Amino acid sequence: MNKAELIDAIAASSKLTKADSKRALDAFIEVTTKALKKDDRVALVGFGSFSTSKRAARKGRNPQTGKEIQIKAKKVVKFKAGTELSSKVK
Secondary structure, X not given: OOHHHHHHHHHXXXXXOHHHHHHHHHXXXXXXXXXXXXXXXXXXXXXXXXXXXXXXXXXXXXXXOOOEEEEXXXXXXXXXXXXXXXXXXX
């Protein structure tokens, strides 16, 4: 499902217009992004939680040449599904 399909599904399920659904989805993405930039955690009970984690610098290998390279440390986003979502997907 891509973003346009998700907007259509939200509009159909919530009886909102597609424009309102798009604004709501865009607002959710914006607010979640801002919170994660500040290292906050976004938890939606029953659905799951978004958080950030630091990945340490490490050595890797260029698959084309086999040459060893240094991979920089970075912050990554993690999503952990909630128990209610996990049980519905199984």
